[in-house]
Amino acid sequence: MLLGRTANDLYWMSRYIERAENMARLVDAGLRLALTRTESASDEWSSVVASAGAKAAYEARYSSYTAEAVGDFLLRDSTYPSSVISCIEAGRSNARMVRTALTRENWESINETWMAFKTLLAPEIDQRELPSILDQIKRQTALIRGAFHGTMLRNEIFDFAQLGIYVERADNTARILDVKYYVLLPSLSWVGSSLDNYQWESILRSVSAHRSYRWVYEADYKPRNIAHFLILNRRMPRSLAFCYRMIAEGLELLAEDYGERHTCHDTLDEIRRQLAPDSIDQIFENGLHEFLSHFIRCNNRFGEEVAEDYRFF
Amino acid sequence: MASFDEMRPGGAGTRQPYAGYDSWFQNQDPARLKEKMLDAESVFRKTGITFAVYGEAEAAERLIPFDIIPRIISGSEWRRLTQGIEQRVQALNAFLDDIYHRQEIIRSGRLPKHLIAGNEAFLPEMIGVRPPSGVYTHIIGVDIVRTGENEFFVLEDNARTPSGVSYMLENRETMMQLFPELFQKIKVRPVEDYPQLLRQSLSMVAPEPAKGAPTVAVLTPGIYNSAYFEHAFLADQMGVELVEGHDLRVIDGHVAMRTTQGYKRIDVLYRRVDDSFLDPLTFRPDSTLGVPGIMDVYRAGNITLANAPGTGIADDKAIYSYMPEIIEFYTGRKAILGNIPTWRCSEPDSLKYVIEHLEELVVKEVHGSGGYGMLVGPAASKKERDLFASKLKANPANYIAQPTLALSTCPILTEAGLAPRHVDLRPFVLMSDRITIVPGGLTRVALKEGSLVVNSSQGGGTKDTWVLDDW
Structure with a gap:
């Protein structure tokens, strides 16, 4: 209760x-x-x-x-x-x-x-x-x-606090990417100039991922990999996919405990579909900026639905 | 006026209750004790035990100073005190039931009618209402002062929403962290189970229809209330919800709280919101702290409010002077614990005595507070006393008089070592179908030398209060 x-x-x-x-x-x-x-x-x-x-x-x-x-x-x-x-x-x-x-x-x-x-x-x-x-x-x-x-204790108290952490973190990571999305666009440079390298490293650094990137991908910074890392990699603790994996875990447990699903559960499913592991080419094709601003809006809406469905007010 | 020191009266030997502590104390390195004093402060800061001071933005969260020398009461002293307190609390509850029903005490002529009829603390809305299990005063704090080896007096009763119990608990917790070895050496009766006792006590007086374990909640005015810490602390320790007015709603004749799974019914509300803010439909219409309609639910017997509305009439200053009569009327016995002798100037004999002894007495207005309109006889000039005497004669019913008391002292630890300071004591009493008094209480201490003011808002501090397990 x-x-x-x-x-x-x-x-x-x-x-x-x-x-x-x-x-x-x-x-x-x-x-x-x-x-x-x-x-x-x-x-x-x-x-x-x-x-x-x-x-x-x-x-x-x-x-x-x-x-x-x-x-x-x-x-x-x-x-x-x-x-x-x-x-x-x-x-x-x-x-x-x-x-x-x-x-x-x-x-x-x-x-x-x-x-x-x-x-x-x-x-x-x-x-x-x-x-x-x-x-x-x-x-x-x-x-x-x-x-x-x-x-x-991993109870509902934990779940709601956990939701706050990951909704905020997903928003943060998406915004960092969105501000710099243009340096990740393939048309600009597939071969990084030193300027690009600094920019790319900065993106990774702002999510404390400049070292872990090298453990997962090759040593060179590549925009496609960086985008993949921050958006779709399920093991990178500040990626959108990771955040939504954690959100899903908490929200599913709440649905189980309370015995009811809400609108926010549907939105959750919808967002997770956008974060399918192999969709990075699709994302670039449809436009990175469009993808990110759409995600930010969905994430906000999701937060509002949680508040309403669980009677925050 | 010489005060009774509870550790070393008259500067002579150590009194028996302090013997064990004193022998430990003599072996302590003063420098280490000073460190412990600082440790205590950081413990309090870290756990966030603060009280808010209204209107001071910067000092919005202050610590109440804590002194590391315990105030010690022997088992036999405590037994005498509790007998007196129990009797008093029983009488207060019987008085409330009577005053909101047949008013026998007025019919019998023991209490003048005007004391009730013209009193703001009397709630006409409570006339004829009988709270679940007949309990009005679920939680009472009885303020006690001491003037000698065997002289204890009740200074006042707090029958509305007495605060300070969280300090009693945290003070003990802190002392046990700082001086674990002391508690192995000296058998001190525990106070830690107060929250469980409180929850049991509240559950026991749930309304009849409550099936299964009743749902208890604590109602707080919110985070900006000066006692918010205590409200949160008690809810936490009892394992119940801490609710605010806007969490609650009246649904189908019951009070319910908004949860993540919808509205859930509450059976017992330990409310730390004053009567006048409790229900905007019954009392102050501008109140946002209460629950619209809660008084209807209460009158229908569907929720227990602790304490009951209207208990303020029992701790009113004008009523206080009648406590010896009230106790005798309802218990059939003389009061075990004395009142501070009080002369009611409305009575001709008393008026005569007061005027003849003005230089020894404190004269107060019946409805005054905070020291206004008061004469402190020993400190006043002859001219001031004469002037006051004529005011007294003009409107005697407006005044009461009491002797100036030499409150007992307990030592505190200062830079220069131990030094005596005046103290009082607030034990906490729980009432359901029985009366429970936790062995201990809140000892407040005036930190300024010679001062008699123990209030935390005016430089008072607190001490851990030990009741010895020695009989």
Whole structure:
């Protein structure tokens, strides 16, 4: 038995914490690229902001893209609802409302992270400290994930929190790809220039997959493989297919436990059909951008249906 | 005025209940104890045991200071206390039942009618309503002060929604983490089972038609309430849902909560929402914290509310002075635990006494609170006392007077070592078909030297309270 409001808080708790981590990873990838390609640094920061889905909010505050401004905005601007500091504030507040549903370890890891981020992100960021700050953010969120997976009973509470994680992550990965989809298009270059190589590595780095890519595919970056890795590979923990494998697992268990299926189950099936393992050529043929924007819309709709079907409100 | 120190009265030897602790304490390295003090603070911060202070954005989540020296009560002292508390709680419940039904106590002339009729805490909506199992006060906190070896007094009864029990539990938990060896050496009676006892107690008074195990839930005003932590904590420890008003709806004559599988019926609601916010259709129409129609369900006997609405009349200040009479009227015996002597200035003899002894007394307005309109005799000038005396004579029924009490002290750990500070005690009492008192309670301590104010909002702290298993 779970309150609809509790399910809602669990779902959003996970989404916000996942988002905080993704923000840090995006800034990290941007930093890397800007360091290696100083002449186009401003372009890189602008695509980081676009990947974060924060273009309009950013441009309402700043007139140019600099490392300082982007870092400040995405990490510690409390007026921007998806900055790391806002995410942890919101996630912790959701967690506080569902404390009764969390293990002590899980709650403490979130509360501790909230305290740590408040101290860490209170002063203006010294650029020399940025790598270490990003590191600490990733480490704290890893702590939360560890406590969550290591101690939570695999019941409906877990399922709703898990749904939040993977809906958010799928959205994040799809948006990263969509912002950079043009560098993956075959017409541009089948043989990567060094510029392309940086761009490709950046995409992989922003989902922490630049090393694992080489374990799965050949050492050279190829756009088709990168797209396959991030969209269809079932073993890559930030790919769309992986996210939906996890979502399906939770949602099927809920259907079993509750003895009822909802609209969101149909949407789930539909999305999983789009993510068939051998469909990468089809995706490129129909248009990568079209595929990704369609996926982002489906993913959003799926989230809304879950909220409605399980009486979040 | 010399205060009774519970560890070393008169600065002399250590009292028996503290003997075991003291022998341990003497062997401790002061530097290590200071570290433990800091450890305690980080334990509280990490677990998020905070209380909100209204209107302070930055300090929105504060810790109540915790002192690591326990307050110790012997088994025999506790037995005497609990006998008195049980009697008092029984009387309070009988009083509530009477006052919302036949009002025998008024008919008999023991209690003046105007004290009830003109009292805001009296809820006319409760007249003739009998709660499931006849229990009004499921949870009571009785505030007790001590002035000497054998002198205990009830300072006030909290019959609405007493808070603080989570601190009792977390204080013990913290002490056991910090000083496990102490609990091996000294037999302290456990308080950990309070949540199970609370759940059992609430389940026992479910409405008749509840089939199988009744569904219990805790109703909180929400995350911004100063006691939210406690609401969440208790729901968690009891293994029941923590609900807010907007989770609930009246469906087919029952109260139900919105779950991921639809609406589910609730049998017992431990509500931490004040009477006036409980039902916008019956009380404050602007309340968003309650459940529209819940009072109809209640009157139909289809839900248990703990505590019952309208219990505030039993802990009202004007009623307090009649507690000795109330206890005798309903239990047929004299009160075991004393009230603080209170002179009602409406009675000519009392008025005469109060005016003659103004320099020793504290005079309060009957409906006042927070220290307004009060005269502290010993601290006032002759001119102020004379002025107050004329106010008294003009409207005597508006005032009560009490002696200034020398509250007992317990040592706290300061930079300079142990130092005595004034304390009070709030044991928690559960009532169903029986009365259960968990051996312990919340000891509040005034951290400022000489201060008598133990409230957490004004610099008070808490201590773990030990009842010894020694008889």
